[in-house]
Amino acid sequence: MDLKVMNGLLTPKSVAIIGASSTPGKIGHTVVKNLIESEYEGSIYPVNLKADEILGIKCYASISDIPGEVDAAILTIPAKFVLDSIKECGEKGVKGLIVITSGFSEVGEKELEEELVEIAHSYGMRILGPNIVGVLSNSDKFNGSFAPFLPLKGNSSLVSQSGALLIGIDAATFMRGVGFDKLISIGNMSDVSFADTIEWLDQDDKTKCISLYIEGFKEGRRVIEVSQKATKPIIGLKSGISAHGAAAAASHTGSLAGAAKIYEAAFKQAGIIWADDLNNLFDRTLALSLQPPMKGDNLLIITNGGGVGVLATDAAEKFGIPLKFAPEDVQAELKKHMPVFGSAKNPVDLTGMAGTEWYGDSVKYAIQHPWVDGLVVLYCETAMTDPLEIAKGIKNAIVESGVTDKPVTISYVGGEKSEEAMRWLVESGIPAYGAPDLAINAIAALREFALNKENNKIKTVDTKGIDKQKALAVIEKARANGRDALTEIEAKQVFEAYQLPVTHSKVATSEDEAVKLAKEIGFPVVMKIVSPQILHKSDAGGVKVNIKDEEGVRSAYQLILQNAKNYKADADIHGILVQEMAPMGTEVILGSVNDATFGPTVMFGLGGIFVEVLKDVTFRVAPFSKKQALEMISEIKGAPILQGVRGELPRDVDALADAICKYAFMMLDLADEVSESDANPVLVYEKGEGLKVVDARVILKKK
Numbered sequence: 130m131d132l133k134v135m136n137g138l139l140t141p142k143s144v145a146i147i148g149a150s151s152t153p154g155k156i157g158h159t160v161v162k163n164l165i166e167s168e169y170e171g172s173i174y175p176v177n178l179k180a181d182e183i184l185g186i187k188c189y190a191s192i193s194d195i196p197g198e199v200d201a202a203i204l205t206i207p208a209k210f211v212l213d214s215i216k217e218c219g220e221k222g223v224k225g226l227i228v229i230t231s232g233f234s235e236v237g238e239k240e241l242e243e244e245l246v247e248i249a250h251s252y253g254m255r256i257l258g259p260n261i262v263g264v265l266s267n268s269d270k271f272n273g274s275f276a277p278f279l280p281l282k283g284n285s286s287l288v289s290q291s292g293a294l295l296i297g298i299d300a301a302t303f304m305r306g307v308g309f310d311k312l313i314s315i316g317n318m319s320d321v322s323f324a325d326t327i328e329w330l331d332q333d334d335k336t337k338c339i340s341l342y343i344e345g346f347k348e349g350r351r352v353i354e355v356s357q358k359a360t361k362p363i364i365g366l367k368s369g370i371s372a373h374g375a376a377a378a379a380s381h382t383g384s385l386a387g388a389a390k391i392y393e394a395a396f397k398q399a400g401i402i403w404a405d406d407l408n409n410l411f412d413r414t415l416a417l418s419l420q421p422p423m424k425g426d427n428l429l430i431i432t433n434g435g436g437v438g439v440l441a442t443d444a445a446e447k448f449g450i451p452l453k454f455a456p457e458d459v460q461a462e463l464k465k466h467m468p469v470f471g472s473a474k475n476p477v478d479l480t481g482m483a484g485t486e487w488y489g490d491s492v493k494y495a496i497q498h499p500w501v502d503g504l505v506v507l508y509c510e511t512a513m514t515d516p517l518e519i520a521k522g523i524k525n526a527i528v529e530s531g532v533t534d535k536p537v538t539i540s541y542v543g544g545e546k547s548e549e550a551m552r553w554l555v556e557s558g559i560p561a562y563g564a565p566d567l568a569i570n571a572i573a574a575l576r577e578f579a580l581n582k583e584n585n586k587i588k589t590v591d592t593k594g595i596d597k598q599k600a601l602a603v604i605e606k607a608r609a610n611g612r613d614a615l616t617e618i619e620a621k622q623v624f625e626a627y628q629l630p631v632t633h634s635k636v637a638t639s640e641d642e643a644v645k646l647a648k649e650i651g652f653p654v655v656m657k658i659v660s661p662q663i664l665h666k667s668d669a670g671g672v673k674v675n676i677k678d679e680e681g682v683r684s685a686y687q688l689i690l691q692n693a694k695n696y697k698a699d700a701d702i703h704g705i706l707v708q709e710m711a712p713m714g715t716e717v718i719l720g721s722v723n724d725a726t727f728g729p730t731v732m733f734g735l736g737g738i739f740v741e742v743l744k745d746v747t748f749r750v751a752p753f754s755k756k757q758a759l760e761m762i763s764e765i766k767g768a769p770i771l772q773g774v775r776g777e778l779p780r781d782v783d784a785l786a787d788a789i790c791k792y793a794f795m796m797l798d799l800a801d802e803v804s805e806s807d808a809n810p811v812l813v814y815e816k817g818e819g820l821k822v823v824d825a826r827v828i829l830k831k832k
């Protein structure tokens with residue numbers, strides 16, 4: 130990232146408005162007016178062929194006439210004039226182009242947009258947009274947009290792919306009391322993308338939290354990389370998670386991959402905190418921009434009412450920070466600040482009699498206690514207490530405690546007075562919400578932030594013994610045959626090259642050969658059809674398991690051949706696979722798609738016939754660490770099955786995690802060649818006994 134250029138684009142010291150207009154209501158007029166009204170202190174240069182001045186500011190006929198330097202040019206002229214104009218900008222030495230103008234890729238004018246980027250880059254300029262609202266920055270008093278005013282002041286900055294939503298959010302900041310320093314509209318993302326803005330905002334000292342509204346990343350992998358490196362919390366709201374639908378795919382994975390799950394996985398790996406909806410984006414942004422991360426799991430709740438306490442307890446479990454009872458010494462001390470009928474467990478119930486002092490004393494004590502990692506304070510408005518006084522008591526207690534590295538969030542349930550108290554709290558730097566579950570959800574975001582930072586320290590995969598050349602040779606041979614699907618035995622050779630344990634097998638082209646191979650391998654054996662046109666072998670009656678003797682081999686050989694011919698008369702049959710029969714184990718599936726946004730992405734789930742119905746699967750973008758593979762194994766609903774249920778011993782989860790990592794690495798390493806693959810099933814054995822891939826499928830990229 131060229132910091133000087135990005136600064137010129139996003140915090141310019143001088144701007145030209147190309148297409149500035151004297152006509153109120155035109156975007157070119159609104160932008161000039163906004164710059165004046167936001168009290169922008171840099172130089173403003175309206176560019177207009179005819180006008181001498183606009184809103185009292187001297188106009189220039191062309192950008193080259195401007196006497197001083199120009200950091201950023203804001204373009205509001207029609208699309209057809211943009212290319213000529215930006216050449217002039219380039220000659221002038223402009224650093225960044227804020228292209229408000231629409232009429233590019235969003236209406237199918239892809240080439241025009243590509244030309245725009247090409248010209249800009251040839252002059253070393255960066256482009257924001259096109260098709261955007263502009264850039265707003267409180268700390269620069271810069272409203273370089275056609276949104277009506279700067280947002281409520283705050284610590285966080287928002288990047289939005291939707292312009293209209295950005296304008297709505299701008300106004301909503303005042304209603305919700307959630308402030309922002311910058312609002313950046315990135316529209317078509319022809320050049321500056323989410324990754325660029327994340328990188329830039331992470332070094333912007335006015336931004337404490339990075340908020341994203343995402344319709345789709347253009348460069349998913351880079352977003353993951355820059356987000357992992359970022360030091361600030363990043364929160365994302367992804368829309369369009371339902372529309373993706375199933376991709377037409379030859380493997381199971383394609384139809385199981387949904388945008389929602391892949392984005393969820395990518396967020397996890399990137400360390401981007403998930404926002405469920407727009408409300409949640411506001412709520413969590415508020416907490417992330419005001420409070421420190423929660424560095425452990427010990428959450429303490431202090432309340433004056435049992436009802437909100439129970440609601441908060443439920444929410445704590447739901448959002449991943451289940452409550453534990455406070456240790457004895459904490460309970461004993463807190464008991465001093467409540468009537469005898471109060472409770473010092475967790476939630477700590479000070480009862481409806483709690484006033485400012487009880488709240489203050491218990492908050493101060495609790496936040497200082499080493500056991501406590503985070504605090505949620507709940508208050509129900511009562512006739513005897515004043516909401517604002519309570520708020521001030523809580524704030525004072527936190528200040529007096531001297532503790533600044535533990536988060537606190539608050540919930541008030543009440544009327545106008547409570548609303549007023551909550552506004553006061555937020556202005557004082559403590560996030561406050563109108564319901565207990567919201568306060569819990571907010572502190573859970575701070576917990577997620579801390580966990581993300583820990584997870585990101587872990588590095589990836591052991592590549593010892595991997596033989597890429599061997600895999601490529603198998604692929605080349607299939608390609609030379611004009612195929613883009615590998616047979617099971619070929620796919621397993623590829624898997625083997627990546628150290629994945631597969632069942633031993635050989636291809637027979639006659640009944641006698643099959644008998645010979647079966648004897649070599651040892652009974653019982655499995656026999657399967659080998660044909661590039663029959664990828665789902667059982668569907669064609671092409672699999673026979675548990676064949677115990679020579680006679681069985683002979684009859685299976687004939688039967689499988691016959692079945693295959695009945696299924697697909699013109700199928701090209703390479704022979705019959707004779708394979709070692711793997712002992713019974715727990716069936717799991719590994720799959721991978723080459724996702725359009727994130728590239729090779731791995732799926733894991735329980736196998737067997739239910740996988741497509743239950744969709745109990747989870748994803749990660751390849752590659753990833755063993756820790757993340759273990760996380761995948763534990764996060765599916767069927768996880769207990771692998772941990773051992775009903776007297777069964779636990780499965781070899783460790784070997785499974787290793788295999789998932791190696792499989793992910795394989796998909797990444799072969800990304801240029803392989804479009805999708807799966808291992809279905811993989812049989813997982815008891816702890817220490819490993820696993821076996823009994824079926825493998827690899828589909829090549831079309832070349």
Ligand code: ADP
Pocket residue numbers: 632655657664665666667668672674708709710711712809810823824825
């Ligand atoms: P397909 O998925 O193409 O129909 P598979 O090779 O997966 O064919 O075989 C179908 C089923 O037969 C598997 O799901 C598994 O239960 C069983 N099976 C296949 N190969 C073996 C083997 N080598 N050992 C034990 N069971 C096997």
Ligand code: MG
Pocket residue numbers: 809810824
């Ligand atoms: Mg199979």
